[in-house]
Amino acid sequence: MTAPERSRGGAGRVFFLIMLAAASTIFLYPFVWLVVASLKPRAYTFADPFVPWPDPFAPESYVAVWQAAPMLAWLVNTLVVGLAAAASVTLSSAFVAFGFAYFRFPGRNLIFASVLGTMMLPAAVTLVPTYLIWNAAGLTGTQVPLWAGNLFGSAFYIFLLRQFLLGVPRYVFEAARVDGASYLDLFWRIALPLARPALIIAFVFELKASWFDLMKPLIYLQDPMLYTLPRGLKAIVDQFYQGGDPKWEIVLAAGVITTLPLILIFFLGQRYFVRGIATTGHR
Template identity: 45%
Template sequence: MMRRIGRVERIARRLLLHAVLIGGSIVFAIPFIWLGSTSAKVADEMYPPRWIPQIPPRVVQSPYIQLRVNEKAEKPSRVTEENWQRLAVPVQTAITARLVELGPALPAFFQSYLREQDWAEGVFARLLKRMPDEVFEKSEEEAAAWFVNNLDEELAAEVFDAVYRRVAFSDVVFHGWDVRVEQPTEQNKFPWRVERGDVELIARTEGLRRPAQEAKYSFREQDTFVLGTVLPLDMKPENLKKIVVSNHADRSWHELRLSVEMAGRKYRSAQAGYLGSDRWQDITWQFASDDDKSIKMKTWLRLDEAGPSSFNEPGKVKLTLECRQAKGIKSAWNKYMNNYRDALRMVPLWAYVKNSLILVVLNIAGQLLGSSLVAFSFARLRWPARDFCFMLVLATLMIPAQVTMIPVFLIFKSLGWYNTLKPLWVGSFFGSAFYIFLLRQFMKGIPSDLEDGAKIDGCGYLGIYAWIIVPLIKPALAAIAIFTFMGTWNDFMGPLIYLNDQRLYPLSLGLFALQVFQLGNYGLMMAASVLMTLPVIALFFAAQRHFIQGVTLTGIKG
């Protein structure tokens, strides 16, 4: 009986231990989960905060009516739950009836959407913000009357423009390498024509905030539609730097690609734009140049040369826009990966990664070599004042880094190393006080018989270090390598102090530069942070066994 009780206790203790470990893992994973979910969001999803990013709608045909999640009608804090349940639905029904009543005074293309629930809810949400406190205390008829009386044509059109999801095109602007700007399109005169696909172009000159050429499309039969136009070009073809196409997106996350033909040559977009927002956006395509390899913030999509073209009209340029459907989960993939694509495209991320890897390799090599050699001299060699010198090394652990920051900076600057990577790795070859202490204690646990046997065989001190000591302290060296990697990879203050040339920035400082240029774009910043954090997480899981051994082992048993 007692044996059975003891077994139950052991099982219960083990289950409790695993439950605590799993719970702790979940708690510590919460910040990274939030980091990953935020990186998959667009700007209008940031507030109010939600854990799960929105799934984009499956858009087969457009235009359509849809209200943003963060613009839906929500109960004001001053309204009781009882009154909200009593009046919310009747008031929205009255708003729908009012929209139908206003129909004849609204533009003709509004008529088919008058009974859309999202339009009425959008009006309801707008009016809730200006509603007096006592309205929801009144009867159903009186409350509905207040909302109906405050709904006019202007408000109805304003909300319609916000919920009307559409693809539309307006201005096209040419920019030259000599900073010359041309706008070949005229207001209310839209140049695009249908070349292929189930799409109809409709000129919308009234009813919406911005006149445009609306693309009414359907992907039920075909998964692509193509628009084209020929525009005048006053500047020389070789002077044309980039083309800006103003368009309104419909949150479908379909791909948009541009082809350009002029002077007998054809150019195609190497990177796609996306119909991901529900606002006006300017998509910029720039011809391939040295700018693509520079450290500039790349706010454009690249146009690559695609061979000869039959179009060769002087003073003219032919533009072709191709819209490809995002089928199935492709729309969600396009949305969730959008910030990662922008982070990889907008900044020279791979140059930053290269600099970080150079620093990581040099610092790891320096710490392993320098710290192990110094620790070997303290642990296995006998020389005058050895223990006193070791105490001095340990004493440096008590000096804050902030105290020595300015003197060390002045030393490196006098050596001519400012704005180079040298100050960030040379010091590692002199060892670190903590790592020296760790390795010394590790080495002192190794039996001296191994060292004596090596001496009898004629092995010198360096031979003993290389062939006897180093193989036995591999777990500790692995732990030091992990610590050094994490410290160097995440180091921000050192590069900030010593580097001024953006080409030398490591990843940590490069992401800070991205934050300066893209202030407020939290999704982009979180995506870049995920890219920086993933190598550290992968290293920990790959090397956790060595990490634990390096902390727990103390040599070999003798």
């Protein structure tokens, strides 16, 4: 490589890093503002929005939010519902995806296309029928409707996992069949371990979706002790507005508390998540 080529390559790398830093700043700014504003007194909450540190510093809102609402109970509810939703949809979608990837039967592509077609249905179309089903089962007012629907799988995750499993050589499954493995053994002992990167992606995506979901808790939950964090945050906003005293510093502190656990979970599992995306992309 000649000197001019190396120079152009170095300049291109510097330009890429500058653009990456600029894009990262744009994406991070709203969360940085949220944290900074939550650490200011009420009179300064919206003052100096571009200053990346709280001035004056007042962390009392984090104490006040725990006194104003049962945040610990909401956090536990969100974690339980999120883990149940993520685990159920990951396992059920993997089971269906294995069927589409392994078995050959007439109409398989048509059925698979029908499954994918359900993604075209707006959520509002099934909102009322779904509520009527849960209401007839006597489960409205409980946390069951927030996650139990995932036991039937998700078209997006079925598609994702099927594409991954199609990349597994078929002779791996056939060799196990020759050794006497049942179809259930193929799923538990071969398909699931090999699909671990894709399973991690599905689990993390669904955990994130459930963690920030407001619509279902807003429809099905009436008991404040059963609220999830998004539903609880909505209750805090409504409470202060009805009282005619919008305590934005407490609302913002509750928003930070809602967001931080998922950020921590992502960083703890980041290497598995990135590896899963890379592996799925190659398949």
